[in-house]
Amino acid sequence: MGVEDFANWLRDSARVLHENAGYLTELDSAIGDADHGSNMDRGFAAIVAVLDETSFSAVDELLKKAGMTLVSKVGGASGPLYGTFFLRFGTALAGAEITPASIGEALKAGVGGILARGKAELGDKTMYDAWAPALEAYDAAVAGGSDLAGALAAAAEAAAKGRDATTPLVARKGRASYLGERSVGHQDPGATSTTLLLESAARTLA
Amino acid sequence: MIGIVVVSHSRALAEAAVGLASEMVAEGDRPVIEIAAGLDETTFGTDAAAVAEAIGAADSTDGVLVLLDLGSAVLSAEMALEFVDPEVAERVKLSSAPLVEGLVAAVVTASTGAPLDTVLEEASRGLAGKQDHLGDGPAATQQVVASDNFIDIAVGNEHGLHARPAAKVVGLARRFDARVSLTNLTTGRGPVDAGSLSMVATLNAQQGHRLRVGASGPEAQEALTAISALAERDFDDAPAAQPSVGTSNSKSGSGLDVAIGPAIVADRDVDLRGYRAGGNEQERAQDARRAAEEQLQTLRERTAENVGAAEAAIFDAQLALLDDSVVLDSVAENIGRGENAPQAWKSALDALASTFEGLDDPYQRERAQDVRSVLDRVLRALVGAAEPVTADAGVLVVRELDAATAAAIDAERITGIAVRAAGTTGHGVIVARSRGIPLITGIGEVDVPSGTLVGFDARAGSFVVEPDANVFRTAIRERTAEREAALAEAEQPAVTVDGQTIQVFANVGSVQDATDARGADGSGLVRTEVLFGDRRVAPTVEEQVEAFRAIAAAFGGKPITIRTWDIGGDKPLPFLAQGKEANPFLGERGIRVFRRRPELLRDQLKAICQVALETPVQLMFPMVTTAEEVAWALAELADIGSSGWGVKVGIMVEVPAAALRISSLAEGLDFVSIGTNDLTQYTTAADRGNSAVAPLADGLDPAVLQLIDRVVREVPTGVEVAVCGDLASDPDAAVLLAGLGIRELSAVGPQVPVIKSRLRRTDLTEAAKTAAQALTLPSATAVRELLAE
Known part of the structure; x- marks a missing residue:
């Protein structure tokens, strides 16, 4: 596991987000400001541009650069949120050996950053509704002796369930919260992009 | 002094808020205000790194206050505090105050040198004034110590x-x-x-x-x-002069009637395919309405400044549409029925446009164009499309020319405008003409691929796709030279080769027209209904005196010919309601309007007589048909005590009947002035605004020329004959008119120098021969060919 693997994850994520940009924006147009897909696409395309231009010697350097790129290029709230995730995820991996356990710790640090930044709680109909079950499933899989591939697959699967569970919820954070009850019946775009990122990780980081 | 940082999704919003707040304090007292807003000029979004940079730039030992809008602005600002030096972060406060109110309060308080905490407190009280005024917030309370x-x-x-x-x-x-x-x-x-x-x-x-x-x-x-x-x-708080609009488009066109360039085809509909409906279509429809309204207001201001008040008033009609409760209700209803915002606007305004198009009156019919122009503007706002006329240079090809486009065009890049629709009374046509932009109308459904070279010569009435560029370049060169030479000697009198002086006046509808009319010997036609066309209520005598005085002054005290209100037909006046007529051009027009209600006319006569005390003034009555009407008008004039005012009095000759009996009709008058546009359409029974019959309504039709000839020959001795219609603005026709014996011509302002120059090269004996021959020819085309020889 090294720089190349994480770079592949980011490239694969960029591809998937690009393919799903219309879908994400459609979800966001129902309850938000109709820009989540284009914002994420722009942010990850910028990461790919950085990857094409720069070579990184350490995983944390790469991930932190990705985080800063998202902070500057995404524009919406997902910029600082995913940006913080990658900054903290990368920082946690600085100098560490890449193992299922260290990745688990790093994920926790990254999601901790999302929580600190967004101040969301479980059930607020946000990306955290996908991250929280994913972290739990990941830890459980590692505890049960699973390798990185298995643990990430479990996390992605749990995230998808969490994502689906956002549909009946009332949004309590972000632009969607202005809609109140009218946000019910729509899947949360942030939880959807989180799931795409984790699914991509399961494909590429094994 | 503390520094201030504004974080917003939109750069435009942040810049405007800063502009608003900065007005509050003198420049030297302002705190440093940095902006971190938008991903770029137009993309909404916030960037924590940019916020951190802005904080760094605004920082001093006194600290920094950050004002922000919503959502990611808050997250990005918090994140920025992690990026900056911890020592700096210590002295930065993020304020939850509403952006605009908070910023205004913060800038004012900061300018007094107040510490950060005080500024923060003031910013957070920013809403108090508004809440107190509207009574919808918690009562503002504050302890004030008793004063000694x-x-x-x-x-x-x-x-x-x-x-x-x-x-x-x-x-x-x-x-x-x-x-x-x-x-x-x-x-x-x-x-x-x-x-x-x-x-x-x-x-x-x-x-x-x-x-x-x-x-x-x-x-x-x-x-x-x-x-x-x-x-x-x-x-x-002295009232300040209004600041001028920075991006005004005041540049004038070449003033020529010929143009060549790559075609910029802008007759396509706004592309709605990329539009995605959201849960907030009502809101979007409203936002688009507001955006369109702002654009129109800006255009209105610019036009008032650069073109004239009457032209600017055109936008009032468009603005009124955006404020029309029937239209707005219909939009809301359509959305309620499940249409998205663009569909809803389209259905509402298309219906209205069709209603206008179904009307009999061509002037009213052309108002449909205002409706479509507004619709396109709203649709562009909804899909975020740019104005149709963008950065290209060349000849603009449009289906119709709306006033907004005509006013906004960059005359340095757009060398000419070709309009598919016929009609010369459209608002856009008026605006383009007065800006001196070469223009041709009625080119019809010619296939013009975008980018192909096109050329037109309005003088010859030709529009050519892929023309021989040299022919047009030569024409442009020649006419530019002609124009420049004419301008150089504009102030010289127009004396023909054989020594006859011909007076060349200018037709004006505004003080600006008068100022622009270089070399004119005065005004042969002041269109009072245009001069006051933007009024909702009739101007007072004093207001009219003022306006006439300003026009006379612009002509340096040379004589001006004021035409009394020429209302009716295609020229309604907002302050004089007229009933709907089946055939308005044959209805109550000009002087006929005032037989039943003379009050408005009396005020105008008073104003004209008053100005005549100060400056040479001629007075003329439009749309006269009978001697009885002349007698009535002169009696009205006598009633207000005009004797001894020194006003020369005349009538317009536009009705064939007036031309035919000019010998009796003009008895006792000082002059008559032939209005060739109306005389032509009444003689040929053809509406020049109707493309199907417009070619019939040609002022060079020998029948029209015969009427002019008759007026010159039969007018009572001592009565002067002038021509103030479009014919006088065409250099070839002007020579022909001189040949017929006309000694006073009144042309559109920009043509005056060209007409004078042409007359200076004219031998009247030759011109008279040509004119005599023209009277015998079978058609306008034949006359045109004769003149081209």
């Missing part, structure tokens, strides 16, 4: 203690070592802290209110003296 000293002041400035003068009071109050309070004695509001802008705003101090200023502390007396002096000066 007080004085009473009066609010003398026109708009009361609104934001700017209030800011001056606050700034002054803070400068002294004293606690200063204000009470509105007239309303009983207060006391409030005079050092707090938001609290002073809650006093709602209007002009005429009395305020009590209290002060305590070591410098209490000084503070009271200073504030009293400020009040004496009306809080330095």
Whole structure:
């Protein structure tokens, strides 16, 4: 596991987000400001541009650069949120050996950053509704002796369930919260992009 | 002084908010204000790194206050605090104040040198004034210490203690070592802290209110003296001149009637395919309405400044559409039925446009164009499309020319405009003409691929796709040279080769027209209905005197010919309602309107006579048919005591009947002036606005020329004959008119130098021969060929 693997994850994520940009924006147009897909696409395309231009010697350097790129290029709230995730995820991996356990710790640090930044709680109909079950499933899989591939697959699967569970919820954070009850019946775009990122990780980081 | 950072999703929003707040304090007193807003000029979004950079730039040991809009702005600002030096982060405060109100309060308070915490507190009270005014927020409360000293002041400035003068009071109050309070004695509001802008705003101090200023502390007396002096000066709130619009498009066109360039085809519909409906279509429909309204208001201002008030008034009609409750209700209803915002606007305005198009009157029919122009503007706002006329250079090809496009065009890049629709009374056509942009109308459904070279010569009435560029370049060169030579000697009189002086006047509808008319010997036609066309109520005698005086002054005291209200037909006036007529061009027009209600005419006659005391003035009545009408008009003039005013009186000859009996009709008058446009359409029974028959309505038709010839020959001795129609603006036709014996021509302003130059090269004996021959020819085309020889 090294720089190349994480770079592949980011490239694969960029591809998937690009393919799903219309879908994400459609979800966001129902309850938000109709820009989540284009914002994420722009942010990850910028990461790919950085990857094409720069070579990184350490995983944390790469991930932190990705985080800063998202902070500057995404524009919406997902910029600082995913940006913080990658900054903290990368920082946690600085100098560490890449193992299922260290990745688990790093994920926790990254999601901790999302929580600190967004101040969301479980059930607020946000990306955290996908991250929280994913972290739990990941830890459980590692505890049960699973390798990185298995643990990430479990996390992605749990995230998808969490994502689906956002549909009946009332949004309590972000632009969607202005809609109140009218946000019910729509899947949360942030939880959807989180799931795409984790699914991509399961494909590429094994 | 603390620094301020504004974080917003939109750069435009942030810049505007900063502009608004900066107005509040003098430039030298302003705090540093940095902006971190938008991903670029137009992309909404916030960037924590940019916020961190802005904080760094605004930072000093006094600290930084950050004002922000919503959502990611908050997250990005918090994140930025992690990026900056921890020592700097310590002295940065993020404010939850509403952006605009908070920023205004913060800038004013910061400018007094107040510490960060005070500025933060003031910003967070930014809503107090508005809440108190609207009564929908928690009551603003603030403890004010009892004052030892007080004085009473009066609010003398026109708009009361609104934001700017209030800011001056606050700034002054803070400068002294004293606690200063204000009470509105007239309303009983207060006391409030005079050092707090938001609290002073809650006093709602209007002009005429009395305020009590209290002060305590070591410098209490000084503070009271200073504030009293400020009040004496009306809080330095002198009415300021309106700032000019920065991006005005005042450049004029070439003034030629020929143009060549790559075609910029802008007759496509707005592309709605990329539009995605959201859950907030009503809101989007409203947002688009507001955006369109703002654009139109800007255009209105620019046009008023660069073109003229009458042309600017065109946008009032478009603005009114955006404020029309029937239209807006229909949009809302359509959305309620499940249409998205673009569909809803389209259905509502298409229906209205069709209604206009179904009307009989061509003037009303052309109003459909205003409706479609507004619709396109709203649709562009909804899909975020740019204005149709973008950065290209060349000849603009449009289906119809709306006033907004004509006013906004960059005349340096757009070398000419080709309009598919026929019709010369459209608002856009009027605006383009007065800007001197080469223009041809009625080119029809010619296939013009975007980017292909096109050329047109309005003088010859030709529009060519892929023309021989050299032919057009030569024409442009020749006419430019012609024009430049003409301009150089514009002020010289037009004396023909054989020594006959021909007076060349200008037709004007505004003071600006008069100023622009270089070399004119005066005005042969002041269109009063255009001059006051933007009025909702009739102008007073004094207002008319003022306007006529300004026009006379623009002509340097040369004679001006004022035509009384020419209303009806295609020219309705907002302040004179007329019933719908089956055939308005054959209905109550010109002088006919006033037989039943002469009051408006009487006011105008008074104004004309009054101006005639100061400057040479001629007066003419339009649309005269019978001697009885002339007698009536002269009696009206006599009734207001015109004898001895020295006004020369004449009539327009536009009706064939008037031309035929000119010998009796003009008896006792000083002059007659032939209006060739109307005379042509009444003689040929063809509407020049109707593309199907427009070719028939040609002023060079020998039948029209025969009527002109008859007027010249049969007019009573001593009565002068002038021509003030379009024919006088065409150099070839002007020579022909001179050949027929006309000695006074009145042309559109930009053509005056060209006409004069042409007449100077004319031998009248030759011209008379040509004219005599023209009278015998079978058609306008044959006359045109003769003139081209």
